[in-house]
Structure formats: structure tokens, C-alpha cells
Amino acid sequence: MTHRSTRRTVLLATGAATLAIGCSKYGDEDDSGSSPSVNASGGQELAKTSDIPVGGGRIFKDEKVVVTQPEKGEFKAFSAVCTHQGCTVSAVADGTINCPCHGSRFKVADGSVAKGPAPKPLAEQQIKVEGNSINLA
Numbered sequence: 001m002t003h004r005s006t007r008r009t010v011l012l013a014t015g016a017a018t019l020a021i022g023c024s025k026y027g028d029e030d031d032s033g034s035s036p037s038v039n040a041s042g043g044q045e046l047a048k049t050s051d052i053p054v055g056g057g058r059i060f061k062d063e064k065v066v067v068t069q070p071e072k073g074e075f076k077a078f079s080a081v082c083t084h085q086g087c088t089v090s091a092v093a094d095g096t097i098n099c100p101c102h103g104s105r106f107k108v109a110d111g112s113v114a115k116g117p118a119p120k121p122l123a124e125q126q127i128k129v130e131g132n133s134i135n136l137a
């Protein structure tokens with residue numbers, strides 16, 4: 001009995017030390033964020049990396065965010081609000097993010113305008129990729 005308790009305590013202590021090391025790494029890399037622990041808890045997960053097609057993307061209407069994967073393993077996110085008159089973009093196809101209202105198209109790689117009348121690129125959004133999870137930053 002006493003031996004089991006001791007072992008469990010040692011395991012818990014080791015786990016806590018590992019977590020502490022992980023947390024300090026995140027803190028060092030991202031000292032601009034005010035509450036990085038929110039994302040670490042998984043509360044803001046948008047999608048799994050496997051949900052985003054390579055060379056394409058996926059629109060999250062509720063969050064008004066488009067997540068793209070221009071190259072394998074490279075993820076980007078942009079506002080889903082068209083810079084022309086504010087419609088929500090509706091499709092990602094053939095390398096562009098498309099607005100249904102007046103036909104504007106934006107490149108999946110950087111959100112820049114591929115076809116007007118939109119005057120400006122889609123605004124870039126911050127995301128964090130942790131393992132196979134994509135989170136809003």
C-alpha cells in the first residue's frame with residue numbers, strides 16, 4: 001500500500017514537471033498574448049489540420065474566418081468578410097476564396113485580391129496550430 005502511494009506521487013510529480021516545462025516554453029515564444037492559456041485548454045479550437053485541404057481551405061461562418069493550407073503543413077487564416085461590401089465569402093476553389101455577392105476572389109496563399117471588385121486583401125487572422133489542432137489565437 002505504502003509503496004503504491006509513493007509510486008503514484010512520483011508519477012504525478014514527473015507529469016507536473018513536464019507540464020511546467022511545456023508552459024514556460026509557450027510563454028517564452030508568445031509574450032505578446034494576454035492569455036495564452038485559453039488556447040492551450042482547447043476552448044477555441046476551430047478545426048483539425050486534416051479538415052483543411054492542401055491548396056484549398058475551409059470557411060467557418062460563425063467565426064467569420066477562412067483557414068487555408070496553401071502548402072502542405074502551412075496554415076493561414078483570414079477574415080471571411082469580403083473587403084468590397086462586407087458579404088461573407090462562400091467557397092474556396094481553384095486556389096481562391098470566393099465571394100458570392102459580386103464575384104471577388106482572394107488568393108488562398110495570402111488573401112490578396114485575385115479578382116475584383118474587392119479593393120483590398122482579406123485581413124489576416126492569427127491562428128495557432130498545436131499538434132493536429134487549429135485554434136484561434
Ligand code: FES
Pocket residue numbers: 082083084085086087099100101102103104116117118
Ligand atoms: S461584397 Fe464581395 S464582391 Fe461585393
